[in-house]
Amino acid sequence: xxxxxxxxxxxxxxxxxxxxxxxxxxxxxxxxxxxxxxxxxxxxxxxxxxxxxxxxxxxxxxxxxxxxxxxxxxxxxxxxxxxxxxxxxxxxxxxxxxxxxxxxx
Amino acid sequence: xxxxxxxxxxxxxxxxxxxxxxxxxxxxxxxxxxxxxxxxxxxxxxxxxxxxxxxxxxxxxxxxxxxxxxxxxxxxxxxxxxxxxxxxxxxxxxxxxxxxxxxxxxxxxxxxxxxxxxxxxxxxxxxxxxxxxxxxxxxxxxxxxxxxxxxxxxxxxxxxxxxxxxxxxxxxxxxxxxxxxxxxxxxxxxxxxxxxxxxxxxxxxxxxxxxxxxxxxxxxxxxxx
Numbered sequence: 001x002x003x004x005x006x007x008x009x010x011x012x013x014x015x016x017x018x019x020x021x022x023x024x025x026x027x028x029x030x031x032x033x034x035x036x037x038x039x040x041x042x043x044x045x046x047x048x049x050x051x052x053x054x055x056x057x058x059x060x061x062x063x064x065x066x067x068x069x070x071x072x073x074x075x076x077x078x079x080x081x082x083x084x085x086x087x088x089x090x091x092x093x094x095x096x097x098x099x100x101x102x103x104x105x
Numbered sequence: 106x107x108x109x110x111x112x113x114x115x116x117x118x119x120x121x122x123x124x125x126x127x128x129x130x131x132x133x134x135x136x137x138x139x140x141x142x143x144x145x146x147x148x149x150x151x152x153x154x155x156x157x158x159x160x161x162x163x164x165x166x167x168x169x170x171x172x173x174x175x176x177x178x179x180x181x182x183x184x185x186x187x188x189x190x191x192x193x194x195x196x197x198x199x200x201x202x203x204x205x206x207x208x209x210x211x212x213x214x215x216x217x218x219x220x221x222x223x224x225x226x227x228x229x230x231x232x233x234x235x236x237x238x239x240x241x242x243x244x245x246x247x248x249x250x251x252x253x254x255x256x257x258x259x260x261x262x263x264x265x266x267x268x269x270x271x272x273x274x275x276x277x278x279x280x281x282x283x284x285x286x287x288x289x290x291x292x293x294x295x296x297x298x299x300x301x302x303x304x305x306x307x308x309x310x311x312x313x314x315x316x317x318x319x320x321x322x323x324x325x326x327x328x329x330x
């Protein structure tokens with residue numbers, strides 16, 4: 001049986017799992033029911049999600065090309081047969097996990 | 106000690122970790138590892154090419170220095186190559202690799218005799234939202250600044266505020282937050298690299314986000330935007 005979420009504190013505690021989509025469906029439904037009645041929590045959820053986006057924009061770090069070259073040279077000296085493998089384009093910078101969009105916010 | 110990666114090899118034999126099929130037609134890690142274990146240097150080079158970016162981010166987040174991250178990467182990949190015969194596929198290759206790199210980063214930090222949180226001058230107490238006795242947000246959020254996250258340009262002041270807030274997080278929270286929300290590693294890979302449980306990763310991540318959200322709220326309130 002699903003227990004309702006009456007207070008913002010419980011809503012906030014569940015947010016991490018909710019936005020990653022790992023909250024059990026019945027808890028996610030209870031959280032969304034709370035959000036539909038609680039404008040402050042809607043704002044809280046939006047700014048919680050925005051925090052991740054803003055930090056990612058500000059702090060994303062790419063591996064410098066010259067560092068890739070020096071790593072290749074170093075391993076080429078120490079690993080027999082270490083050649084010039086073709087770049088693995090699928091391994092480009094992995095994106096942050098997509099948010100689960102709020103249905104009601 | 107905040108992190109303490111354990112032994113690289115599992116103590117008891119278990120079934121091989123499942124591997125997601127690749128969508129680009131390239132051989133999976135398991136096939137490349139098997140080839141590398143038989144002496145195929147090209148296969149190992151492909152593994153390096155595939156994983157070097159994420160390993161760089163892990164090393165950078167743990168050491169706080171690009172020069173140290175470079176040394177960690179060299180050491181970690183060479184170490185992985187030498188230990189390759191011991192890898193039995195009980196974990197994902199990437200998780201195994203992250204653990205080796207985390208060990209290298211920790212060794213480097215210890216050799217330098219400094220705490221891992223060189224980025225942080227004075228770690229802050231983790232702040233978060235406040236609630237009334239009844240469990241309601243108190244005070245409620247004053248403004249919705251979330252649309253700022255969709256703007257293409259980020260002001261220098263906002264960028265500086267974010268850097269400062271993140272640098273002031275306690276080191277063990279900061280590393281988890283950066284690896285997950287900025288670099289996109291999975292909870293499982295972070296747990297493996299930092300020798301934490303997945304629930305501990307989730308808990309630190311959530312508390313770090315709450316603390317950063319408070320700081321960003323203060324920034325937008327003070328800047329009147």
